[in-house]
Amino acid sequence: MRRDLPYALGGLALGVLLLGNAVLTPDAATVEVLDVALVLAMAVGLAACRRYPVVALGVVTVAMLAVHIRVHPGVSAAFPVLGAVYVTAWQGHRSAAAVASLTFLGSFLARDVSMAPAGRPGQLVAERTALLLGWFVAANVAGLVARQRRAYLEQVEQRAIEAERTREEVALRRAGEERLRIARDLHDSLTHSISVIKVQAGIAVHLARKHGEEPSAMLLAIQEASGAAMRELRTTLDVLRTPTDADRVGLARVDELAERTRAAGVPVRVTVTGERADLPDEVDQAGYRVVQEALTNVARHAGPATAHIRVEYAPAELTVAITDDGQPSPAEPVTPGVGLRGMRERVSALGGTLRAAAHDDHGFTVRATFPLNDPR
Template identity: 45%
Template sequence: MEEQRAHTWGGPPRWQPPWARDSHDRLPWVSTLALTLFVQAGSTFASHSQAADRSPLDVFARLLLFAGTALLLVRHRHPVLVAFGTAGTAMIYLGAGYAYGPVFLTVAVGCFAAIVAGHRRAAWSAVGMLWAGHLLVAHWLYRWLPPTGDTSPPWGQELVVLAWVVAIVAASELARVRREQWAHARAERAAAEKRRADEERLRIARELHDVLAHSISVINVQAGMGLALLDADPEQARSALTTIKAASKEALGEVRQVLDTLRAPGEAPRAPAPGLDRLPELVEQASGAGLTVEVERAGTVTQLPPGADLAAFRIVQEALTNVVRHSGSRTAHVRLDYAPGRLGLRIDDKGPSTGGDAGGSGNGLIGMRERAAALGGTIEAGTRPDGGFRVEAVIPLAAASKESL
């Protein structure tokens, strides 16, 4: 339906660039006044130079010229009306026998405004109407129209008129195409900026989830342990409270770092992003929550790109958090497989699941998959045949190096 209305003369245009929409709120007084003065002065000069063949300018001619340029004042608001109006006044002007001259400029500006506003058929029809009217007057009706004693011009002259018509339409179409290209480029830039903003929001959401989910899980387990042992074993309860204090302090620090990047995007973070060098801290926190973690490294241990290092740490952190929250197993096995160009991760627990969400659900697994996918890697998570749960990820290091540049 929109496609059909775009080709009607009176309907709304299919596409309208922002510069044209903004101009609806103001009238082009300056350009219209300049065109009016130029057309009036140029027509006077043309009338003197064609005095032998054309009728002299009189009040009616001046009014026709003024009407044509006055219509240009609303060319942005009513482009179809202006295209036909300027073509009609020019046709009456030429039919009355007045001199050829800047009257064609009025038609060119009116049709130009219609074409760049999306009313291509209307502009073409107005120009075609003017040319057909000129043919009719110049070769058939000249006997009954002024000036007296007028003769039919050579047909070769019509080729010149046709060339001007084609030039007007071609220039207008070129301007329309350029405007559409500029508008498309602006829309693409706006979409890219929105996409970057969305990606940044997702990144911050992942960071907050990973930090809070892990720390709060440790705090929850230790708080339960402390309450249970508060009377029976005060020293063990004190140890649980110490773990809670350390976990909450670390969580507050990481949350503050994420919020700092949110408040001042583009600035360097105050503290380095966590990586696998902090894996011993993660193991110690899990141990405080009653989970024994075994770490195995295979291959030649190398320095990882920052993007891959952070993603690997967060994936291990989220996997261990899920073991603490959703598994009945009190042991977990972490394997780091260093290979040329990639890092492999595998986190296993023996299970069984303590609820319906084996291995966790919702944002945790989604966040792990997003981290791996952002670096061109893959991740698989699912129940093992023996009832445990496994998270296995592959992170390409080349893509992570480019991501961190």
């Protein structure tokens, strides 16, 4: 309805102009109630011109011809018809616009000829013909140009949408090819190395038990860690090859991480506060990877230490913190590496923040906070 309002207001304005011109024109007849009704019908027709252009054009043409025959207000009777012709041509009804133009123009001029003063009918007809013919040709041409311009803009927009979709498809295809390349590289390099470690550790455990000896805790930890690394590597390869079907890791498996770290000789405590919630998959995986990388750093750099994992669930955010009380070796100072940068990038991509800092006396803390209502 709001789109029809300008047409309705335009019809009323033209009706007022038409009636005012009829009152002021010396040779015009007296305006009666029927003439006002015809003007109102014209206004209603213009109001419906956008949705029903052909019907509205017919109503406006007939109403204005009737007003012209009854009142003879002059060329102002052609203004509503010109507007309806323009809208009809713009909507694509060229034939209807042309027929209405010829009908109104012929009837208008026929009435002028019949009512022209004796002695100069040819001059009057020529003037009106030149004036109205130019207006109606301009209205038809303007409507066709406007329609062609709209079609051109729609075509340009469609091409832009198609180009954007093509770019997205190319990007997705390249991303898929890159995932497959990374999966092949990981399979060809890491899978072989980890398999060798796992096999060698298993052989060492088997030989120790064969000779009646109990395998050392470190050897068992190596065997367990290599097996876990192999499973996670297979999961990663599945994610790279078929990311929608792969099993995902999450904070529900933090206890497994803690157990493997204890087997490697690092005592670990796990504290979970708040009510466990169903986390988004990306946040759940990112929290797990932060804990995994932090525990790896503790085992590698902290020396004799105890680690404490804290997982805090809140309605608006998730917090994962890993604290240790170790003392790094002076010969191998801790410097930011690829693992820490990877953690920070992973957390930042989800709208979170990560803080990693050493304590004043000894120990290190990694704290990651993920918003659970972030629009990204």
